Amino acid sequence: KRIENQTNRQVTYSKRRNGLFKKAHELSVLCDAKVSIIMISSTHKLHEYISPSISTKQVFDQYQKAVGVDLWNSHYQKMQDHLQKLKDVNRNLRREIRQRMGESLNDLGYEQMVDLIEDVDSSLRLIREKKYKVISNRIETSKKKLRNVEEIHRNLALEFDTLQEDPHYGLVENEGDYNSVLGFPHGGPRIIALRLPPNHQHHPGLHAGSDLTTFALLE
Numbered sequence: 001k002r003i004e005n006q007t008n009r010q011v012t013y014s015k016r017r018n019g020l021f022k023k024a025h026e027l028s029v030l031c032d033a034k035v036s037i038i039m040i041s042s043t044h045k046l047h048e049y050i051s052p053s054i055s056t057k058q059v060f061d062q063y064q065k066a067v068g069v070d071l072w073n074s075h076y077q078k079m080q081d082h083l084q085k086l087k088d089v090n091r092n093l094r095r096e097i098r099q100r101m102g103e104s105l106n107d108l109g110y111e112q113m114v115d116l117i118e119d120v121d122s123s124l125r126l127i128r129e130k131k132y133k134v135i136s137n138r139i140e141t142s143k144k145k146l147r148n149v150e151e152i153h154r155n156l157a158l159e160f161d162t163l164q165e166d167p168h169y170g171l172v173e174n175e176g177d178y179n180s181v182l183g184f185p186h187g188g189p190r191i192i193a194l195r196l197p198p199n200h201q202h203h204p205g206l207h208a209g210s211d212l213t214t215f216a217l218l219e
C-alpha cells in the first residue's frame with residue numbers, strides 16, 4: 001500500500017534504494033553479473049547503479065542483442081525529423097533575408113510582393129523609431145552637460161565679482177604707473193598691487209601716501 005505521508009515515503013524510498021543498490025553490488029561482485037538499475041523517485045530525481053565493469057550504453061546494447069529489439073531506432077528517427085525541421089526553418093529564414101535585400105524575388109507572386117513591402121516598411125519604422133530614440137537620448141545628455149558647464153561658469157563669475165567688490169582687497173589692472181597686474185612687459189620685476197583701506201597701517205619700507213601697495217613676486 002502506498003505510504004501517504006510524504007516525509008515517511010521519502011525516508012522509506014531512500015532506505016530501500018540503498019538496500020537495493022547494496023544487493024545489486026553484492027550480486028555483481030559475487031556472481032560476476034552485469035547489473036544496471038535505474039530509479040526515478042516521486043520527486044523526479046534519478047538514481048542509478050551500474051556494475052563497475054560495464055557502462056549503461058553497453059547494458060542497453062546487450063539487451064537489444066538478447067531480445068532482438070532496436071531501442072535506438074525510434075529515437076534516431078525522431079532526431080532526424082527534428083533536424084529536418086531545423087533545416088527547413090533555416091532555409092526559409094535565409095530566403096527571407098535575401099528577399100529583404102532585394103534578391104530571390106522572381107518566385108514571388110503579387111500578393112507575396114505586397115506582403116514583403118509591408119514587412120520591410122514595418123521594419124523601417126521600427127528602425128527609425130530606435131534611431132530617433134538614440135538621437136534624443138544623446139541630445140538630452142548633451143543638454144545636461146551644457147547646463148552643468150553653464151552652472152559652473154555662473155558660479156565662477158559670481159565668485160570673481162565678489163572678489164572685485166571686496167572693499168579691503170582689490171586687484172588693480174592697468175592703473176597709474178602699473179602696466180599690468182602680473183608685471184612689466186619688458187622683463188621688469190613681476191608685481192601685484194593691492195588696494196588697502198585708508199586706516200591700514202603701512203609696513204615699514206613700503207610706499208606710503210597712497211592706498212595702493214605693491215609687492216614684488218619672488219622669481
